[in-house]
Amino acid sequence: MRRAFDIQEVAYGYRNRTILRDLSFGIKRGAFFTIIGPNGAGKTTLLRLLAGIDKPASGTIEILGKSVGDYRRKTLARRMALVPQLSQVDFPFTVREVVQMGRTPHLGLLGLPSAQDRHIVAQAMRFTGIDHLPERHLSQLSGGECQRVFLARAICQAPDIILLDEPTAALDLAHQIRIMDLMEQLRKERRMTVVMVSHDINLAALYADTMLLLQEGQTVAIGPPAEILTNTSIKAAYGCDVVIDVNPLGEDIPRVTPIPGKYLSAKKPLTNP
Amino acid sequence: MIADRPITHKIGLICLLLLGGLIIALFMAVAWGATGGSLRAIWETLQNGPGAGGAQQTILWRIRLPRALLAAELGATLSLGGLVFQALLRNALAEPYILGISGGAAVGAILGIMLGLARYPGVAGLAFAGSLTIMGLVLYLASGRQLLRKDSLLLAGVMVNAFCSAVILFLISLSQDFRLHQIMFWLMGDLSLADMGQVGRLALILAPCFFALFLLSHAMNLLTMGTETAQALGLRVKTIMVLLLMVTSLMISASVAHCGLVGFVGLVMPHVLRLVLGPDHRVLVPACLFGGGAYLVLCDLTARVISRQGEMPVGVVTAMIGAPVFIYLLRRTRN
């Protein structure tokens, strides 16, 4: 079976700044793959390369067995959807209009939807639990609702792969779990490959079957959460000490807790004595 | 597959309504003017067709009608230009002049006026060349990766526009007294010398541009979601953006060369129409075409009849109506 992604010796940067170097890994179809790492490690950049938005400086990226450069944009959009980081939309589109945009790769130049397309849109809205807000404007929604609108739009693309950039950032606990559960359901029921950038190691560890730990554009570790979330790898990537134990929810789910006090320093008081 | 009833119906209905509005506006603009004549006399003159002689005939068919049509073309162009730039810059307060198109056209046109060239093709050609040069410069400054960033085009445009303003002031300081008046009128927008040849030539340039913009209207919808999202939804973003810029600068500079600078239309019309009709560009493109046209026809009519001793530039009217409306809208949307 072809893999969802095949990344070979990929590097990326501009001017003198290298952002990613010598990355090689694969993502199996149907995987729940999360990319973690400290700020500035190159997580979002890597996701942009996977989405085909930017081109690598060297190396190759294959999606479903075909080089990303060989896809027509529209064909690619039928295979793969992207849920970008939450950002403000200044135009008063309604929820239904935004979700309907997800059908674009399957439609003509003017994007006029058929009855079937509208059915798919309604289904995606029901699935993500936003079917009670079709005429609301994006600006009137909460962060969690907004994120589900973008998720519904991605689902309408009917993709094999769905990429998400920190989908749970700035959401409350319930909304975090709701988004993650939706992704897991898509993976199970529709065999979608989920690739997600995440800040929240513990939340990612609850769902991911494979994790990639990045630091300064390089792979620190890749594998199942239980294997890669170790004191050494976390220290190497984040530079801080943590306690790692087993999550009460499951044997193979590690739990990472940072130890407070590292930056509590008597040498650099806020006020002069 | 069956096309979506609601959206196509909405487009058709709005087109029909606004086209009706445009026709009424055109009729009013032909019937009313600085010089009198009862409605009945005007109706008879119109029925006699353009062939018959007489001052009234000349005024209606050869002065007012081409002027009203030119105003409609200009209004449609400026409104559409505003619409496109608002989508491109993802800023509902952008207007077509913001990327220096006006600045470039103004520098070219003022050079033409100072050299004593005829309005057509001399001044028009130079204005066009000027705006395309500036457009190229802006694209170059904001090229590559930068193009996809939200504000890089805006910043490059603002810088280049500021430079153009300096050049305009420099040129004005060099110009002779009697040309200065001409330049001032041009800078405020002037439709008074419209003739049918001009209207036709402009239509030849504008019609394909309007059509292209309608075809790109759904692409504009996607662009408002951000370039990454648009790309992920299958849009060739760079190609589409460059295409939109080229089409818009072509039609704006062609209109500017013929009519001078008329401000606020590109800001106000798309904004008002968006408030009423929603943000879908497949509806807004035809709406701006007919609604913007009708709006400027009425503004120009106002400019013609409001002043007793001779006319006022249409740019003054659009600014006097546009600025307060705009401030009102801005406050309303903020609240």
Place this chain on the structure above:
Amino acid sequence: MRFVVFARYVFPVLLLLFHLERSHAAMVDQLGRQVAIPSHPQRVVALAPSITEVIFALDRGARLVGVTRYSDYPPAAQSLPQVGSYIHLDLERIVALAPDLCIAVKDGNPKAVVDRLDAFGIPVYAVNPMGLESVVDTITEIAVLLNAQPEAGVLVADLRRRIQAVRDKVAARPQRPKVFFQIGIAPIVAVGAHTLIDELIVTAGGINATAGPVPYPRFSREQVIALAPDIIIITSMARGAAFESVKKEWEQWPDIPAVRHNRIYLVDSDIFDRASPRLVEALERLAGLIHPQRPGDNPP
């Protein structure tokens, strides 16, 4: 067959030409344009205040049906319908007056408007008076258009006599004071060589301190001080009160000879910048300021 062609096509054209020949005269205006002028124009629109003045001076005011804004002289002109300013003519108002002749000036009237009037079949005769002598000639030309040759004869003879009187008077005065002729206040604008006002200054026995290639050059205050003019003349573009404040400004600089000798004057801009018979009045006034009457002079 040939006869039919002749009868049907050629003959009417000949007839038409003959008809035109009788009622219109093809004339060449001062820009070299061929204009078909009716032999007795009855509905004339003057496209500049100077033209209005000339027509009234020729006693043909009754034939004027339209003038431009600021056509305030003679007072009778103020009651005529206005067709916009001479810079920004209102096409519709001109056409509505159904004129059989428009008289335009090259400096100011936009060529585009003239072209449109042409296209509507309204004859436009353009004049381009460049100097004192050509202003007088232009009066004669307009007189020909309006069948006013006798009136023109008297008027032109009087103007020439008065110009000669000024020439004679200043010939007797050997010194040539330096004149700074200020037509703009902020910014300071003066007049260059090859302008009507430059010619007036020279004819009135002065030297134009700002004679140069630019027709209406701008000056900074220090440049004016460096020029050290003997006389400063300010036109009344901005009227009375402004003059006093401008005069005060200059009076801060006693280095300027004109300030030292209190020779700062206000003149009426209308008579100085309109190519009309009143230009000779302007010349006489200027000569009076540059070479004032001294006790013992013969009265002019």
